Amino acid sequence: MPPRRPSVHCEPISAAATRSLSSAYARGRSSWNWAPRAASKVLIAAGRVGPLGTAYGLDSNMEMVELSRRNAAAAGVTNAEFLHGSIEAIPLPDEAVDAVISTCVSNTAHDRLGVLRDAFRVLRPGGHLVLVDVVTARPLDATQRAAIEQRTICVAGALSIAAYHAALTAIGFAGGAITLTAQHGDDVRSAIVQATKPNLSTSPPSGLRPGNVG
Known part of the structure; x- marks a missing residue:
């Protein structure tokens, strides 16, 4: 039997990642977390957004969704909702949440652009995207990706750093930042x-630029 290929692990999440994730939560807001895996991260988010906010969790495995719901009920958490679906097609309406958060889930998707586009769709203007993901330092062709996948999974859909920045900008995100952590x-x-999804309402209307008023 061939040896099992290791996945690219992002855990344990670095202190920098923890600070970034924590800053994405705000009391009274709504957050979206991919793949709750028995609810722990979503329940933490529910506590941080407070009773006036809502924390959503998504999993492609319906059994995990049901387990997460039972865990939330057992913990007495009423502001967490768990949904069944795909990270490329989030089952929420447009502009539904204030933060989209993922720790080592987007790296399992082969369609990174689809993931980013749908995250942008469900974010409200001014909302934040925080992902712990896998990137490549340089573009890889199909042969190179296949060779790396022989040893480690979760790389097939990885974007290069430059392509990731370009994708964030093309989709409409602002202030894109990529901080490199573990080396694999x-x-x-x-x-x-x-x-961040730009908040267009904060931009002065045309003709009302500072210095032009009055």
Whole structure:
């Protein structure tokens, strides 16, 4: 039997990642967390957003969704909701949440652009994206990706750092920042990805720029 390929692990999350994730939660707001895995991260988010906010969790495994719901009920948490679906097609309406958060889930998706586009869709203007993901330091062709995948999974859909920045900008995010963390060899890195959906209402209307008023 061939040896099992290790996945690219982002855990334990670095102190920098913890600070980034914590700053994305705000009391009275709504947060979205991919793949709750028995609810622990979503329950933490529910406590941080407070009773006036809502924490959502998503999992592609319905059994995990049901387990998460039971765990939330047992913990007496009423402001957490768990949904069944795909991270490329989040089952929420447009502009539904203030933060989209993921720790080592987006790196399992082969369609990173689809993940980022749908995250942008569900974010409200001014909302924050915080992902712990996997990136490559340089572009990889199909042959190089296949060779790396023989030793470690979760790389097939990884974007290069430059392509990630370009994708965030093209989709409409502002303030994109990628902080490299763990090194996995072959120019494969874990990274903290942060960006914001612009709040267009904060921009002065045309003709009302500072210095032009009055």
